Amino acid sequence: MTLTALTIREAREQLRRRHVSSVELTRAFLERIHALNSRLNAYLTITDDEALAMARQADARIQQGEDTPLLGVPIAIKDVLSTHGTRTTAGSNILANYVPTWDATAVARLRAMGAVFLGKLNCDEFAMGSSNENSAFGPVRNPWDETRVPGGSSGGSAAAVAADLCCAALGTDTGGSIRQPAALCGVTGLKNSYGRVSRYGLIAFASSLDTVGALTKDAYDAAIMLHAMEGRDPCDSTSVETTPIDLTQLDSRTTSLVGLRVGVPKEYFIDGMQPDVERAVRAAIAHLEALGAEIREISLPRTQLGLPVYYIIAPAEASANLARFDGVKYGLRVQGTDLIDTYRQTRGAGFGPEVKRRIMLGTYALSAGYYDAYYIRAQKVRTLIKRDFEQAFEQVDVIAAPVSPTTAFPLGAKVDDPLQMYLADVFTLPVSLAGICGISVPCGFDADGLPIGLQIVGPAFAEQRVLEVAHVYQRTTDFHLKKPPVHPS
Amino acid sequence: MTLSIEEVERIALLARLSLSEDEKARYARQLSAILDYAAQLAELDVEDIPPTATVLSIHSVMREGDEVREGLSRADALRNAPATDGASFIVQATFGDEE
Numbered sequence: 001m002t003l004t005a006l007t008i009r010e011a012r013e014q015l016r017r018r019h020v021s022s023v024e025l026t027r028a029f030l031e032r033i034h035a036l037n038s039r040l041n042a043y044l045t046i047t048d049d050e051a052l053a054m055a056r057q058a059d060a061r062i063q064q065g066e067d068t069p070l071l072g073v074p075i076a077i078k079d080v081l082s083t084h085g086t087r088t089t090a091g092s093n094i095l096a097n098y099v100p101t102w103d104a105t106a107v108a109r110l111r112a113m114g115a116v117f118l119g120k121l122n123c124d125e126f127a128m129g130s131s132n133e134n135s136a137f138g139p140v141r142n143p144w145d146e147t148r149v150p151g152g153s154s155g156g157s158a159a160a161v162a163a164d165l166c167c168a169a170l171g172t173d174t175g176g177s178i179r180q181p182a183a184l185c186g187v188t189g190l191k192n193s194y195g196r197v198s199r200y201g202l203i204a205f206a207s208s209l210d211t212v213g214a215l216t217k218d219a220y221d222a223a224i225m226l227h228a229m230e231g232r233d234p235c236d237s238t239s240v241e242t243t244p245i246d247l248t249q250l251d252s253r254t255t256s257l258v259g260l261r262v263g264v265p266k267e268y269f270i271d272g273m274q275p276d277v278e279r280a281v282r283a284a285i286a287h288l289e290a291l292g293a294e295i296r297e298i299s300l301p302r303t304q305l306g307l308p309v310y311y312i313i314a315p316a317e318a319s320a321n322l323a324r325f326d327g328v329k330y331g332l333r334v335q336g337t338d339l340i341d342t343y344r345q346t347r348g349a350g351f352g353p354e355v356k357r358r359i360m361l362g363t364y365a366l367s368a369g370y371y372d373a374y375y376i377r378a379q380k381v382r383t384l385i386k387r388d389f390e391q392a393f394e395q396v397d398v399i400a401a402p403v404s405p406t407t408a409f410p411l412g413a414k415v416d417d418p419l420q421m422y423l424a425d426v427f428t429l430p431v432s433l434a435g436i437c438g439i440s441v442p443c444g445f446d447a448d449g450l451p452i453g454l455q456i457v458g459p460a461f462a463e464q465r466v467l468e469v470a471h472v473y474q475r476t477t478d479f480h481l482k483k484p485p486v487h488p489s
Numbered sequence: 490m491t492l493s494i495e496e497v498e499r500i501a502l503l504a505r506l507s508l509s510e511d512e513k514a515r516y517a518r519q520l521s522a523i524l525d526y527a528a529q530l531a532e533l534d535v536e537d538i539p540p541t542a543t544v545l546s547i548h549s550v551m552r553e554g555d556e557v558r559e560g561l562s563r564a565d566a567l568r569n570a571p572a573t574d575g576a577s578f579i580v581q582a583t584f585g586d587e588e
Contacts, residue, residue, distance in 0.1 A: 101565035194544050208543065238545060308527040319504060326505075328580055330569035339581045340505065348507030356506055360497070360516055361523060363504040377530050379540030384533075386541060418519055419526060435544025460544070 003028040004164040005483070008073050008221040011167055015062055015072045022055040022062065022072030026116050029074045033118065033165050035488035040141050042150075042160040044079050045087050046119040054116040061114055069224045069247070071114035076166040078157050079120040080127050081107055081212070082201040086117075090203045091125040091135040091153075094331045094350030104201025105236065106170065106212045106229040113228050118166050122156030125352045126322065127172055127205045129153045130180060130424040133415055134354040141411070142185060143484035144450055148408040151181030151424075157215045158185035163486050168216040168225055172202060174209045175310050176404075176428025179440040182215050183403035183453025186442045188470070188480060189215045190222040191428075193460045194435035195240040197226070198233030206317040207238075209310075209432050218480050219441060219470035223250050226463060242461045253468050255476050258292035260469065263396030267303035268427055273405040280444030280452040281402045284473070288400065291476065296396055300388045305381050306430035307422060312365050312378035313433075318355075319362030325350065357418065386434040393459045398469055402427050403440045403453035427455065436460045441470045442479040451479075490524055492517045 003025055006014065014020045030048055037043050051074065058072035077083060080090045082100035084107075089095045103111060111117070124134040132140040132155025140155040142148040143163040150159040154171030158181035161169050171178040173191040182189025190213050197212040204210060214225035223245050232241040264285055269278055289295050327333030327346035334349045336342035351359070365374040392399060404424050414421040431438045436459055443454035454473070458466040474480050497517045501508050508516065563576070572579040 098569050101561065101568055195547075208541075237550075238543070238547070240545065240547065305530065305533075308530050311523060312527055312530075323505075327571060328578055329566075331571070333571035339583055341507075342581055343505040344501075344507040347505055351506070353512075356508070356512070357516060357519060359504050359506060360500050361520055364500050364520065364524075367500065367503060373531070374527065376540050377533075377535060378527075379542075380535040380538040381530055381533060382541040383538050384535070386544065419522060433541075 004032050006167065007217045008070065008167050008224050011073050012069060012071070016067055022058040022116060023052060025072065026051050026055040026074050026118070029118055029166060032488065036163060036165060036486060039146060040143060040159050040163060040165070040486070041138050042122055042140050042156040042163065042165055043076065043119045044089060044122050044137055044156070047086055047117060050086065051116050051118050058114045058116060068113055070110060070228055072116060073167050074116040074118050075110065075168045075170070076118045076121050076157070076160055077107060077170045078123050078154050078172055080123060080172055080203045081170055082203070083107055083117065083120065086120060088120065088203070089137070090127070091123045091137065092350065092352065092355070093136040094325050096136070096332070098330055100201070102201065105198035105233045107201065109229050121160055121169055124153035124155065125355050126203065126318070127153040127174055127177055128318070128354050128358055130176070130421050131409070131414065132156065133411065134352055136352055139411055142408045143486040144186065145408065145448070148410055148450070149184070151184035151404070151408065153177040154215060155181050158182050158187055158189065161185070161187040161215045161217060162484050164483070168214055168221055171213055171215050173211050173213055173432065174206050175314060175432045176425040178213050178215060179428050179438060179453070179455060180404050180425060182440040183451065184408040186451030186479070186482065186484065187215050188218055188222055188442070189213070189440045190226060190463065190467070191431065191438050192226060192463060193437040195238050196242060196461060196463065197229045198236040198239040200233055200235035204321040206314040207321060208317060209314060218474050219439065219467050220250060222439065223247055223467045245464055245467070249464070250468055250471055253472060255472050256292050257288055257469070257472060260293040260398070261396040262288055262293045262295050263298035263392055263399045264295060265298050265300040265303065265392070265399060265401055267300050268401040270405065273402065274407060274446065276446035277402055277405060277407065277452050281454055284443040284454040285400050287477065288469070288473065291472065298392050298396060298399070300392060300430065302381065302385045302388050303430055306385060306433055307426055309378045309381045309385065309433060310429045311361070311422060312374050313382065315358040315362030316365045316375050317362070319359045319366065322355070322359055382433050385430050389430070389434045389436055389459070398466060399457040401455045401457065403455040404428070407446045407448070407450035407452060431457055437463050437466055439466050439470045441473060442482070443477070444479055490521055490528070492521050
C-alpha cells in the first residue's frame with residue numbers, strides 16, 4: 001500500500017482501522033513533497049511543523065473514537081486562500097511576505113473537520129492564467145511531462161494531486177481554473193455553483209465569478225470536500241444555503257444511467273481542437289450511452305461569445321478588486337516622490353505582466369465613455385449565455401463536453417500571445433459566466449500519453465447530480481486511476 | 490482599433506500603474522488585439538436584454554441589528570503593513586505641502 005496514493009476515503013478507512021496514524025500518513029506526504037517539489041514547484045510553502053501538529057491533534061481525536069470524513073487526512077491549499085499564520089502570496093510579489101491573521105471560511109471549515117494542512121500551492125498570480133506561468137515564483141511543471149504546463153490557474157493544486165503530493169487540494173475557478181488544470185493533469189476537479197461555497201478569505205479576482213472548490217483523485221472525494229465546505233456564511237452575502245451533498249446517496253448509486261438525459265452541445269466540437277481530445281470525449285459520451293443514458297444533441301449558440309464577454313467582465317472586476325494593493329495596509333511598498341507616485345511604483349513593481357495587462361484592460365472597459373460599450377454590453381451578452389444553459393436544461397439533465405481544446409502544451413508555447421492562451425478556456429468560460437456547476441474527470445490520453453478531461457455540467461446547485469454521473473463514470477472506467485511517471489530520483 | 494501610447498499612459502495613470510516604455514508599447518499592441526476581439530460583441534442586438542447583475546436569485550437582505558464582538562486587534566491589523574509607528578499606518582501626505 002502506497003500511503004500517498006490513497007484517496008480521502010481510503011485514507012480514512014486506514015485511519016479508522018488504526019492501520020496507519022495521521023502522523024505516519026502526514027510524514028509520508030512530507031517526505032514525497034521534499035523529494036519532488038524542486039522539480040514540480042507545486043508547493044510555494046511547505047508547513048512541516050504545523051502539519052505534524054495538526055496530525056497529532058487528529059490522532060488524538062481518532063483515539064477518542066471520532067470518525068468524520070476528513071479527520072487526519074493531509075490536504076493542501078491554493079495560495080489565494082487565506083490561512084491564519086501561514087504566508088499567502090496569491091502567486092504575486094506584491095504579497096510575497098503577507099501572513100493572514102484569519103482563515104478563509106472554506107479553510108476554517110476544513111480545519112475544524114480535522115484535515116491536516118501540508119502547505120500552500122503555486123498558482124497563476126491572483127489566479128489569472130491558464131498555464132501557471134504567471135506565478136511570480138516560477139511555473140509548476142506537469143507531472144505527466146515536466147516540459148509541459150499543468151494548466152492554470154490552480155496548476156499547483158492539479159500537479160500536487162496528480163503526483164500524490166497531497167490527498168486532495170483546494171483550488172478556485174473563475175473561468176476554468178479548477179477544471180482546465182484538472183484535465184491537463186489527469187485528476188478530478190469540481191467547479192461549484194456560484195455561491196455554494198463562501199468566498200470569504202479568498203483573495204478576490206472577479207467577484208461575480210470566483211468560486212472555491214477542490215481537486216481530488218476521484219468524484220467521491222470531490223463530494224466529501226464539497227460537503228465539508230458548503231453552505232451559507234454570514235461573512236459572504238452571496239453564499240447560499242442549499243440541500244447538502246448526500247454522500248450515502250452517492251455511494252448507493254447503481255451503475256445504471258437509465259433515465260438520464262445527456263446533452264452534447266455541437267458548439268463544443270470546433271475546428272482546430274486536437275483530434276485525440278474529440279475522440280476521447282466522444283468515446284466517454286458513448287460510454288454514458290452504453291450505461292443507459294439518452295444522448296441528445298443540443299445547441300448553446302452563444303458559446304463562442306463566452307471568451308470576449310469574460311475578458312471584459314473579469315478584468316473589469318479585477319481592476320476594482322486589485323485597487324486595494326496600495327502599499328499602505330499590507331504588501332510591498334516602493335517609495336515614490338509623492339503618494340500617487342508611491343502607488344504607481346508599488347503596483348508597477350509588485351504586479352506581473354498578466355495582472356497589469358488585465359488591470360489595464362479592466363480600467364479601460366470601466367472608464368468614462370467606454371463603460372456602456374464594453375462592460376454593460378458584456379453583462380447583457382452574459383444574460384444570453386445564461387439563458388442558453390437554462391433552455392438546454394429544460395431538455396437535458398446534464399451536459400457532456402470537452403474541458404479544453406488541447407492537452408497540456410509545452411512551457412513557453414503561448415506566453416507571448418494572450419489571446420491564444422485565453423482560448424485554452426473557451427469551453428469552461430460559459431459555465432462560469434452562467435454561475436452553474438461542472439466537473440472535469442479523466443477520460444483518456446492523447447498519443448503522447450497526456451491526460452484528457454471530460455466536462456460534465458449541471459444547472460446551478462445540481463452538484464449532487466453531476467457528482468453522481470461522474471462517480472458512475474469512474475466506477476466503470478479506470479482513467480482516473482492512472483498515475484503519472486514521476487518518481488523521486 | 491489601435492490604442493495610442495498616450496491612451497495607454499492615460500489608462501496607466503487611472504490604474505495607478507507605472508509602466509516602462511517597453512510595457513507601454515507591448516500593452517498598446519496586446520490590448521488593441523484583445524479589444525478588437527471583443528468588438529464582436531458590438532455586432533449583437535442586445536437592446537432589450539437586461540445586464541446580469543448577479544447569477545443568483547437572491548435579493549438584498551437586512552442585516553440583524555449591530556452586535557458588539559471581538560474583531561481584528563490593532564496588532565493584527567498592523568501586522569502586514571510596510572510602515573507603522575506601532576499604533577497607526579504611516580503614509581505619505583495626501584495633500585501637497587507646498588508653501
